[in-house]
Amino acid sequence: MRDGPRPDLFKSSGIECDEFRDRRNACGSESHRCQRVVDWITFSSKELLIASVAQCHMLWYLHFCAVGGVTVVRYQDRAHGVMAMDARGGGGQIAEVTLRPEVTIGDESMTERAHALHAEVPAVCFIARSVNFPIHHQPVIRVS
Numbered sequence: 001m002r003d004g005p006r007p008d009l010f011k012s013s014g015i016e017c018d019e020f021r022d023r024r025n026a027c028g029s030e031s032h033r034c035q036r037v038v039d040w041i042t043f044s045s046k047e048l049l050i051a052s053v054a055q056c057h058m059l060w061y062l063h064f065c066a067v068g069g070v071t072v073v074r075y076q077d078r079a080h081g082v083m084a085m086d087a088r089g090g091g092g093q094i095a096e097v098t099l100r101p102e103v104t105i106g107d108e109s110m111t112e113r114a115h116a117l118h119a120e121v122p123a124v125c126f127i128a129r130s131v132n133f134p135i136h137h138q139p140v141i142r143v144s
Contacts, residue, residue, distance in 0.1 A: 054079035071106035
């Protein structure tokens with residue numbers, strides 16, 4: 001069995017990239033042997049970079065919510081990255097990342113504030129400020 005990051009670690013942090021979900025579900029849950037392999041699968045650097053962008057956004061967003069009086073009940077992001085391949089076939093780069101946080105808050109009167117706080121994160125998120133590709137935000141705010 002290979003050592004490496006476990007998919008459930010990413011899920012427990014609120015981050016679930018499309019690629020993580022696809023890899024976890026690749027074998028299905030009926031095969032015990034296959035499930036053990038999926039539990040210990042390693043991730044590509046692209047997946048980890050996308051997860052890092054999403055995680056940094058989440059941490060700053062939750063900080064702004066706490067300071068701003070917005071009670072967050074649940075947070076989940078289905079981040080997605082687009083890779084552009086080099087025309088020569090020698091490599092590529094991440095062309096853009098789209099964060100799709102689904103945030104559940106406790107007070108309906110804070111919906112507008114909860115939505116607006118997403119726009120404040122890029123100015124302070126170390127990772128977002130360090131990358132050379134655009135990061136788009138498509139937040140959805142729900143009330144519990």
